[in-house]
Amino acid sequence: MSLILAIETSCDETAAAIVEDGRKVLANCVDSQIAIHEKYGGVVPEVAARHHLSAINQVVEETLRQAAIKPDQLTHIACTNGPGLVGTLLVGLSCAKALAWSWSKPLVTIDHLFSHVYANYLDSDLEPPFICLLVSGGHSQLMKFDSYKDGEILGQTFDDAAGEAYDKVARLLGLEYPGGPSIDRIARQGNAKAFRFPEGVVEGFNFSFSGLKTAVLRQVEKLEEPLPTEDLAASFQDAVNRVLFKKSVQAMESAGIEKLVLAGGVAANSDLRKRFENLQEEGKARIYMPPLKYCTDNAAMVASAAHFIGEEAGLDASVYSRSPSRRKAKSARLKN
Ligand code: KG4
Ligand code: ZN
Numbered sequence: 001m002s003l004i005l006a007i008e009t010s011c012d013e014t015a016a017a018i019v020e021d022g023r024k025v026l027a028n029c030v031d032s033q034i035a036i037h038e039k040y041g042g043v044v045p046e047v048a049a050r051h052h053l054s055a056i057n058q059v060v061e062e063t064l065r066q067a068a069i070k071p072d073q074l075t076h077i078a079c080t081n082g083p084g085l086v087g088t089l090l091v092g093l094s095c096a097k098a099l100a101w102s103w104s105k106p107l108v109t110i111d112h113l114f115s116h117v118y119a120n121y122l123d124s125d126l127e128p129p130f131i132c133l134l135v136s137g138g139h140s141q142l143m144k145f146d147s148y149k150d151g152e153i154l155g156q157t158f159d160d161a162a163g164e165a166y167d168k169v170a171r172l173l174g175l176e177y178p179g180g181p182s183i184d185r186i187a188r189q190g191n192a193k194a195f196r197f198p199e200g201v202v203e204g205f206n207f208s209f210s211g212l213k214t215a216v217l218r219q220v221e222k223l224e225e226p227l228p229t230e231d232l233a234a235s236f237q238d239a240v241n242r243v244l245f246k247k248s249v250q251a252m253e254s255a256g257i258e259k260l261v262l263a264g265g266v267a268a269n270s271d272l273r274k275r276f277e278n279l280q281e282e283g284k285a286r287i288y289m290p291p292l293k294y295c296t297d298n299a300a301m302v303a304s305a306a307h308f309i310g311e312e313a314g315l316d317a318s319v320y321s322r323s324p325s326r327r328k329a330k331s332a333r334l335k336n
Contacts, residue, residue, distance in 0.1 A: 003069065004076045004310075005099070006303035007060065009092030010084025010112045011137070012036075012043045014055040016063040017299035018074075022307030023121050027067035028293070028300040031055045034178065041177050042167075049087035056095050063299075071103045078306035081109040081313075082320035083138060089319035097315050108310035109317050110302050113139050116263040117151065118308060119294040119301035126288050129257050133248045135272075136264030137163035137180075139323065140244075142205045142251045145261075148308040154251050155205025162240055162266045165209035169216050169236050173229050183233045184269050190234030195219055197239040205251050212239055237271055245275045252285060261288045268295040 001021060008015040012033040018026045033051050037043045064071070079096035082089060093109070100107035116134055120126050132143045132151060140162045143151035160168070163180055170179025175186065197215045200208040216236050220227065244266075252260055262276060273289055280287040294301060 002075045002307045003073055004078050004108075004303040004306050005060070005063065005069075005074050006078040006110075006299040006306060007056070007092045007096050008080045008112070008115075008297055008299040008302045009052045009056070009088045010080045010082070011088060011297060012048050013297040014052045014059050015297060015299035016056075016059045017303050018063055018067040018069055019122070019300055019303035019307065022118070022304045023123065025122055025300045026069065027063045028298055029059050029063045029066065030293075030298055031059050038177050041171060043085070045085045045087050048085060049091055052088050052091040056091060060095065060099070071099075071105075074103065074105055076108050076306060076310065077103070077105050078108040078110055078302055078310060080112045080115065080302055081317060082112065083323040084112055084319075084321065086319055086321050093317065093319055097317070101315060106312045107315065107317065108306040109313040110305045110310065111323065112297075112302075113141075113323050114151070114309070115301045115305040117143070117145070117261065118305040119263055119290040119298070120261045120288045121304045121308070122290065122294055122300050124288060126261065129255075130259040130261045130288070131248065131251045131255060131257050132261040132263055133244060133267075134263045135162040135244060135266035137161060137167065139264070140207050140209070140266075142247060144251070144255050144257070154255075155207065155247065157207040157209060158202055159208055159210040160213060162207070162209060162244060163264065165213050165240060166237075166266065166269075168213050169233075172213075172217060172220060173227065173232055175229070175233070180266060180269065183237055184271070186230050187234040187237045187271065190228075190230030190232070192234040192238035194228065194231035195235035197235055199239055199243040199246075201243060205247050207243060207247070209240065212236070237269070241269065241272045241275060244272060248276075249279070249285075258284070259286045259288070263290065263295070265296045268292045
């Protein structure tokens with residue numbers, strides 16, 4: 001049995017959670033900094049790190065209180081150590097190290113990107129094998145999981161991540177931060193067929209979103225004020241989601257697996273969820289999507305990942321800003 005306290009501070013959410021055996025969430029606390037970074041139109045790393053520092057102790061205490069758990073009942077202390085903002089990651093890791101040392105618990109460090117996948121195990125009966133579409137602000141990947149560990153990367157973005165494209169286009173359209181949810185909201189009033197933006201198709205199960213972003217920019221330059229913002233948002237969203245959906249279905253077919261798992265912040269997108277819900281209703285696949293609170297950054301998913309794939313780290317553990325797979329994809333692209 002595991003009872004894990006996890007901490008997540010990779011970007012602008014100070015989060016802690018306690019999860020039993022990787023699935024049962026006893027407490028999940030998130031202190032969001034959206035209101036703080038809103039006026040800058042994006043996350044300011046230094047401001048984020050300072051805010052984590054002042055919030056972290058309270059968030060951890062509140063998590064223990066809500067779960068009604070005493071430190072000596074915990075089996076491990078887990079924490080995200082990358083990829084993310086170095087300054088913010090260091091706050092979470094330092095806190096986790098201090099707790100692990102003072103409570104004599106093993107420390108487990110977890111990759112943020114991977115932890116998004118494990119959000120699907122929370123309060124659910126999910127079991128491998130499955131295909132995972134992982135779409136966040138920093139990554140877009142299709143993966144195949146044959147076991148609880150070791151997801152094989154089938155494809156990934158060559159340039160912008162899906163969430164990054166949502167955020168950049170939202171800024172271009174003058175929508176408020178964070179961009180993804182703004183586009184999701186106003187696209188509901190727009191016509192997705194008003195503009196035909198390119199899907200940005202690249203070979204295999206890989207993606208490319210930077211051409212699409214430029215296509216929206218060129219279109220905006222041609223239009224006169226006031227911009228048809230709803231139609232632009234809906235048409236852009238349709239182009240992103242069309243390719244995410246199509247490649248996910250192709251990956252399932254090619255792997256002979258009829259189970260798909262959605263993960264990452266963009267998995268909160270209502271149009272994308274609808275597409276996969278329809279697929280499930282047609283009886284073509286079993287779809288798992290985390291509830292919205294587990295799609296965006298949280299620590300419950302970190303605790304779940306620690307249960308299934310956690311390896312003990314020393315008190316000399318460090319943080320990293322970019323994921324090794326993204327670094328590899330970029331350098332492969334540069335060589336071609
Ligand atoms: O997973 P996440 O919370 O943080 C990272 O690890 O990056 O993902 C954040 C990303 C942002 O780019 C945000 O705009 C996007 O997820 N996002 C959405 C929606 N909610 C969050 N994108 C589209 N539609 C949404 N409803
Ligand atoms: Zn994330």
